[in-house]
Amino acid sequence: MRITEAIEQYTRHLADVRRLSAATVRAYRSDLTDMTAVVGDIPLAEVDLEGLREWLWAATKRGDARATLARRTAAARGFFAWATEYGHLATDPSLRLVAPKRGRTLPRVATAEAVGGVLDDLRTRADEGDPRDLRDAAVLELLYGAGLRVSELCGVDLGDIDRGAATVRVLGKGSKERVVPFGLPAARALDAYLVRGRPALAARAEKPDPAAVFLGLRGARLGPRAVYDLVAREIAPLVGAETVGPHTLRHSAATHLLDGGADLRAVQEMLGHASLGTTQIYTHVSGERLAAAYRLAHPRA
Template sequence: MELMAAVDRYTAYLADVRRLSPATVRAYRSDLAGLAAATAGVPLEDIDLEHLRSWLWERAKHGDARSSIARRAAAARGFFGWALEQELLASDPSLRLVAPKRSRPLPKVATTEGVGAALDALARTAQDGDAVALRDHAILELLYATGVRVSELCGLDIDDLDRGRATARVLGKGSKERVVPYGMPAAQALDAYLARGRPTLAARVEGDVRRTDGRALFLGARGRRMSPRAVYDLVTRVIGPVVGSAAVGPHLLRHSAATHLLDGGADLRSVQELLGHASLGTTQIYTHVSSERLAAAYKLAHPRA
C-alpha cells in the first residue's frame, strides 16, 4: 500500500475517531508526509527500522531541534501502531525506534507586578470608551485570569460566559469542554466591553456586506471574530515590554497565571483543571518555575544565602 494513502486514512481516524484538534491532525500529517518524502515511494509494508532511523538522522542534520525529532518519532510510532492494528502491516517497524529525550526549558513568566502594571495602564486607556481599547483590556484580563489558550479565547461566544457566576465555558484540546472562573478585574473589563465596546465593533461594515460574527465574544476591527494572530500582536505590544522581549505571545500569560497561582498557594490539581491539562505531569513544570523563583528570591534577600 502507498504510504500517503495510509496516512490519509490515519489522519481521518485521528480527526473522526480520536477527535484530535485540526492543528494536531495537521501536525501529524506534516510529519508523516516528511517520512513519505524521505522514503521516496517505498511501499508501506517495506518500510523498516533503518528507513525510520535514516529519516530522523537526516532531519537532525538539517538542524531540527531535539523536541522536533522526538515529535516526529512519536508520530511514526502512532501511525505504525495503528497500521498494525488495521492489519496493513505484519509487524511494527517503529517498536525499536529511539528518539532523543525532549529538553523541557522552563517557561518564561512575567512578574505579578509587571502584569498588574500593564493591565492597569490598559484599563486607564480604555476609560475613554474606545471600542478597541475596551476589547483589548478585556482580552488580556481574561487571558491572565483564566490561563486559557489563545485558540480557546478566540473560540469563545457570548453565550459561553456566565456573568452571574463569573465563569467561562471553553472548548479545549480534543474538543473537551471545561468551565474556568475569572475574577473581579476581568468581570469589570468584560462588562465594559460588552456594554460599550462590542456593540460598536459589531456595527462596523465593509462596503454593503455586514461581516459581524453575531456569536463571537471578541470581535476584530471589522466586526469579525478575533483571530489568534491579532491576539499575539496585542500581547506582544502590551506585555512584551514587561518581560523585555518582543518574542512573547498569549502563552506567556498562561504560564504566568499558572505560576502565580502556585506562588499564591493553589494546589496542583486545581491548576491542572484550570489549564485543561490531560496529565498532571504537564502542570508540574510550573512547580519548578515557582521553586526557581523562590530560590532566586532567597539568594537575593537572605543574609546568609
C-alpha cells in the same frame, strides 16, 4: 498498501475519529511525509526499525532541533501503532524507536506586579470609553484571569459566559470542553466591554458576528493574529523579549497560581492539560524563582 496511502488514511482517522484540529493533523502529515522522503514510498510492510532510525539520523544531520526530532518520533510511533491496530501491519516496527531526549525549556513569565501594572494601565485607558480599549482590556484580563489559550479565547461565544457565576465555557484541544472561573477584574472588564464596547464595534460593521464575544474592527470574530499583536504590544516589554504571545499570559497565570499556593491538579484542570506532567513544568518555574530569591536574600546563600 504503500506508505503514502496509509498516511492519508491515518490523517483522515485523526480528523474524523479522534477529532484533532486541522493544524494538528497538518503537523502529523508533515512529519510523516518527511519520513517518506528518506525511507521512500515503499509498501507499509517493508518499513523496518533501521529505516526509521536512518530517517531520524538524517534529520539530526540536517540540524533539526531536539524538540522536532522528539515530535517526529512520536508521530511515527502513533502512525505505526494505528497501522498495527487496524490490521495493516502484523508487527509495529517503531516499538523500539527512541526519541532523542528533549531539553526542558522553561516558559517565559512576567511577574504578577508587572502584569497587574499593564492591566491597570489598560483599564484606565478603557475607562475613557474607546471600544477598542474596552475590548483589549477584556481580552487581556480574560487571557490572564482564566489562563486561556488564544484559540479558546477567540472561540468564546456570548452564551459561553456566565456573568453571575464568573465562569467561561471553552473548547480546548481535542474538542474537550471545560468551564473555567475568572476573577473580579476580568468580570468588570467583560461587563464594561459587553455593555459599551461590543455594541459600538457591532454598530460600525455591516454584518457583525452575532455570536462572538470579541469582535474585530470590521465586526468579524476577533482572530488569533490580532490577539498576538495586542499581547506583543502590551506585554513584550515586561519579559524583555520581542517574540511574546498570548501563551506568556497563560504561563504567567499558571505560575502565579502555584506561587499563591494553588493545588497542582486544580491548575491542571483549569488549564485543560491532559497530563499532570505538562502542568508540572510550572513548579520548576516557581522553584527557580524561589531559588533566585534565596540567593539574593539569604545571608548563607
